[in-house]
Amino acid sequence: MHVFDFAMAGAYCKSLYAFSGDQHQQGLRFEAGEIIKVIQASAGGWWEGEKDGVRGWFPASYVQVLEAWW
Numbered sequence: 001m002h003v004f005d006f007a008m009a010g011a012y013c014k015s016l017y018a019f020s021g022d023q024h025q026q027g028l029r030f031e032a033g034e035i036i037k038v039i040q041a042s043a044g045g046w047w048e049g050e051k052d053g054v055r056g057w058f059p060a061s062y063v064q065v066l067e068a069w070w
Contacts, residue, residue, distance in 0.1 A: 004005070009040055010037070010038065011037075011065055011066070012035055012066045013049070013063035013064060013066060014057075014063060014064050014066055015031065015035075015036060015062055016032060017032050018030065022064045024057045024068070026055075026057050027030070027058065028049055028054065028056025028058045029056070034051060036051045037050045045061065046058070046059060047059075047060045
């Protein structure tokens with residue numbers, strides 16, 4: 001069973017490290033310093049996000065949530 005934090009949906013985060021996406025079947029690849037839109041946040045430590053029109057999963061520990069993005 002997955003528990004999701006729907007309050008995080010629509011938030012933006014900035015990647016702290018590069019992630020190849022290989023550690024997850026539907027991993028989202030990104031470099032350090034990129035902005036990712038959070039689609040859903042799982043209590044298991046994996047979040048689904050979107051970057052450049054591509055959706056995938058990444059470890060929450062690789063990003064920092066931005067307080068405001070505009």
